[in-house]
Amino acid sequence: MADTLFSSSEPAAGATPLPSPAEQLVQANHRLSVVNQELDVANEQLRVANEQLLVANNQLRVYNEEIRTQAADLQRAEEAVSQLNTELTLTNAGLLDTIADSLQATEFARAEAEAQRLRLHRLVAEVPAMIAVLTGPEHVVELANDHFRAMFGHRELVGQPFCQAVPELAGQPFFDQLDDVYRTGETYTGTDVPVTLDRRHSGQLEHLFATYIFQATRDGAGRIEGLLIFAYEVTEQVRARLEREAGARQRQLVTDALPVLIAYVDQAQRYQFNNQAYEEWFHQSPRALRGQYVREVVGEAAYAAAASYIARALAGERVDFEACMPYRDDLVKHIRTTYVPDVQQERVVGFYCLINDITEQVQARAEIERQQQQLHDLFMHAPGPIVILEGAAFHFTLVNPAYQQLFPGRDLLGKPLLDALPELADTPIPRLCRQVFETGEPYVAEELPLQLARREGNPLEEIYCTFTYQARRDAHGAIDGVVVFAYDVTGSVRARREVEAGRAQVQALNQHLVRTNGDLDAFVYTASHDLQGPINNLAGLLHALDQEFPISARSVLAAQILSLMHGSIERFRHTLLELSTTARLQAEAGQVSPAVSLASMVRDVLLDLALPIAKTNAEFIINVDECPPITLSEKNLRSVVYNLLSNAIKYGHPDRPPFVQVRCYHEQGSLVVSVQDNGLGLSEEQQKQLFQVFQRMHTHVEGTGMGLYLVKKILDTIGGSIRVESTVGCGSTFRAVFPI
Incomplete structure (x- = not known):
C-alpha cells in the first residue's frame, strides 16, 4: 500500500495526469480514516463476542458441576439398583409362577368384565326406556342410551356433568334428588312428575310428565361411585288421565247443577252414576246409590211401571216415555224420561237415564185446559157475536150462539170462511x-156494510156490522187464527138514517142505542172482569214454571216460549184493563168530578216513569205550576197525563235521547195542556188514524193501540178534545183541551 501511495512514476503517454502529491495525501488520509472506522466496528464486535463467550463459559462451568453432581447421584443409584437387582434376583425365582398365574387370572377377569360391559351397553341401548349412568358427585354422564338422548334433543351428554348438559332442569327437584341418592344410597322413585324441558334443544321449553328411578351404583368395595337413571315419559298418559278426571268432575258439576235426574245403569240394572238431584227424591247421596239395583231404589211400584222400558233400552233401543211414577206414598211424580243405550263393541253395556219432573207441567196443562174450557164457555155465553177463524183458510172453529143468530139458517162451524159465506169474497x-193474520195487529172495522143472506138460498140483504179482529196465538206465540168480535149495527145505522124522518123516531132510536151501548159496555166490563181470573191464574202458573226451571236450565226454545207467554198474558191483561176503563168512562159520563192539580199529577206520573226516563236519558221541561186545577176525576186525569208522557218516551227517536216540554195555557175559554217531544213523528195518514181504537202507528214497541183512544174518549166525555201536530223524524206536539 505504501508503494502505491508514494509512487513517483511518470504517467504513460496519453494517460490521465496523476494528482499531485498533496492530493494523493488527502485521498490516502481519507481511505485511512475509513479503514480505521471499519477496524473500530470490528473491535466492538470482538468485544461483544468475548463477553458472550465469557457468559457461555460460566454457564458451561455450572452445567459441568451439575453433571458431576448427577454423575455422583447416578453412580449411587446404580449401586442401589445393583443391590435391588440382587435382592429381586433372590425373590424372582419364587414369584415367577405366582406372577404368571396372577397375570392369567387378571387377563381372564378383564376379558369377562369387558364382555359384561358390552352386554350391559347393548342391553341399555335396546331397552325401550330412558337409561343413563352417572359417575361421581358431579353426576358426570358416562352412558346414555338413544331413548335418553332423544329426550334431550340428541344434544351432547356423555362426558359432561348432568347439570351442565341439561341446564333448563335448574330450579326443578331433580338435581337435589340425585344429590340425595348419591349421598344416602337410598333409591328414589318419582311418579307422573311434571318436567319442563328443552326436549328438541331448540330453546323452546315444553311441559312434560315422567316416571323415573334414581338408583345408586357401587364399586367392588361397596362404595357409591355413581347413579343409574331409569325413566319413562308418561305425558300422554298423564294428560289423558287429567282430562278424564277433569271431564268427570265437569260432568258431575254440570249434571249436579241440572234440575233433572241423570243416571247411568249397567246391564245388571245397577246404578253406576247419579247426579245430585237423586238425593232430593230418594234421600241418598249419589255415592251411596252407586252399585244399588234400580228396583231397590225406586220401589216395586215404580219399577213395575218402568221395567218394560228398561228392558227395551238394555236391548239397544232408545226409549222416550211419559208416566206417572208412584215412588213412595209421599212421592208420586209425573216424569218425562229418556233412556239412551250405551253400545260398546256392538254390545249394550248399559244405558243413560234422563228424567224430567213434569208434575207441575201436567197439572198446569190440566189447569190451562180447564181455563180454556172456561173461556170457551164464556165466549159461547157472551151476548155479543164471537167466532174464531183458524188457519190460513180461516175455518170456523168456534161460533157462539149470538153469532149464529146473525145467520140462523146457515151451517158455519168447521167450514172455511168463504165456503160458508161465499158472498164475502168481494168484501x-x-x-x-189476512192482514191481521199476517201482522198480528188488531183491527176494528166500524159499521161495515155487507150484502149477506141470513139464510142459505135467501136473497142478499144489506146489513151493517162493526167487527173487531184480534190475532190468536198458539202456545209458542205463533199466530194460528183470528178472533172476531162482531156487532150487528144494522138497526143502528138504519135508525140513524131515519132520524131525519122525525124527532120521535130519533128519540126512540137513541134510546135503543143507549140500551145497546149499555149492554155492550156491560158485556165489555163483565168480560174484562171475568177474564182477569183466568189470566191471573195463567200468570201464576207461568211464575211457578219460572221458579221450577231456572234460566240456566232452560233451552233456547223454552226460554223463548216462556217469554212469549209472559208477553201475551201482559198484553191481554193490559187490553182487558183498557176495555174495562172504556166501559167505566161510559158509566161515569155526566158525573160531577172534583178539581185536580195538574202540577201534582205531572210530578206523580214522572215518578212512575222514573225507570224508562233513566233508561233512555230522557229530559223533561215542566211549566205547569201556574195551571189552575182541572175539573176531572183524578184517575182520568192521570190516564191522560200518563199516556201522553209515556208515549213521548216510548216513541223516542233512536238517534237521540227524548226531550219533552210540558206546559199549559188558556185558549179561547179553554185550558190547553201541551206535550211536545222530539221523537219519531207521524205522517199525515198516520195522524188521521191516531185516535182510533187498537190503532198503533209504530209496531216496534209493545202496545195495544188503546192509550190515545182512551185519552180522546176521556176528553170527549167532558166536552174537551185532543189534537196533534207532527213531522216525521222531528217529533210531535199533542194538545189536550179541557173546558173551564
Missing part, C-alpha cells in the same frame, strides 16, 4: 182477516 173482510 174487505177476507183482506182484513
